Amino acid sequence: MRKSKRYSGILIVLCLLFVLAGCVTTTNKAFETNESQVKLRSMQTRAFDTTDKKKMMQTVISTMQDLDFVIDKADLVLGSVTGSKFLNQAVITMTATVRSRGETQLLVRVNAQYGISSVEDPATYQDFFTSLEKSLFLTAQQVD
Numbered sequence: 668m669r670k671s672k673r674y675s676g677i678l679i680v681l682c683l684l685f686v687l688a689g690c691v692t693t694t695n696k697a698f699e700t701n702e703s704q705v706k707l708r709s710m711q712t713r714a715f716d717t718t719d720k721k722k723m724m725q726t727v728i729s730t731m732q733d734l735d736f737v738i739d740k741a742d743l744v745l746g747s748v749t750g751s752k753f754l755n756q757a758v759i760t761m762t763a764t765v766r767s768r769g770e771t772q773l774l775v776r777v778n779a780q781y782g783i784s785s786v787e788d789p790a791t792y793q794d795f796f797t798s799l800e801k802s803l804f805l806t807a808q809q810v811d
Contacts, residue, residue: 703787707785707787708776710789710792710793711776711777711778711792712774712775712776712777713774713775713796713799714768714772714773714774715772715773715774715775715803716771716772717772717773717803718767718770718771718772718773719773720743720746720765720767720773721743722806723765723773723775723803724741724743724746724748724765726799726802726803726806727748727763727765727775727799728741728748728750729802730795730798730799730802731748731750731761731763732750733798733802734752734794734795734798735752736750736751736752736759736761737750737751737752738750739751739760745764746764746765746766747762747763747764747765748762748763748764748765749761749762749763754781757781757782758781758782759779759780759781759786760779760780761777761778761779761780761795762777762778762779763775763776763777763778764776775796775799777792777795777796779791779792779795
């Protein structure tokens with residue numbers, strides 16, 4: 668009888684240790700920003716002097732398709748387009764969002780992921796925006 672009380676006491680102490688260990692706080696960097704994140708966001712974002720969100724979304728979709736992306740989702744209300752393509756046996760996923768900036772501009776932000784890693788190469792975003800600008804020019808000139 669005495670042994671069982673001793674074991675139950677040890678069991679209670681161990682349970683308390685596990686509970687207290689779960690309460691230990693750790694530094695969570697999920698919401699921290701640093702200079703590299705701000706720099707990445709600036710590479711991913713461009714402002715355009717137009718307010719026609721529908722036309723911009725159509726042009727973003729066309730540009731992604733021109734770059735060999737298959738459109739997975741598109742939502743005009745949210746201003747979001749997601750596409751993917753295979754490269755070197757991994758999937759590249761690109762999401763573009765279109766939103767108003769003031770009364771005369773739209774902001775387009777593109778985020779690309781290669782597998783599970785975020786793409787941080789400026790050339791990737793520059794290539795997309797160069798293609799988007801060309802498409803917008805051709806659309807404005809009514810060239811198909």
